[in-house]
Amino acid sequence: MQVAVEISLYPLSDDFDKPIDTFLSLLANCETIDVEPGKMSSILTGELAEIMKVLTQAMDQVFAENPAVFNLKISNCCPV
DSSP states (O other): OEEEEEEEEEESSSOOHHHHHHHHHHHHTOTTSEEEOOSSOEEEEEEHHHHHHHHHHHHHHHHHHSOEEEEEEEEOSSOO
């Protein structure tokens, strides 16, 4: 099933650029999903199972290195 995911990462540390850059790099390395970074959130499009697999791995890595909050919305209606 094709979906669109809007996700925001809010690192809870003074050095917030590094976790965001790491997270976006991990997502961009996946050739099976499209990543459109934005100023406040990023949009991921692709197959639901693949996106969830990549998100789980990337989120695990961010959480292992930093306290953080993720906010996301998932839609199967009119994905970009």
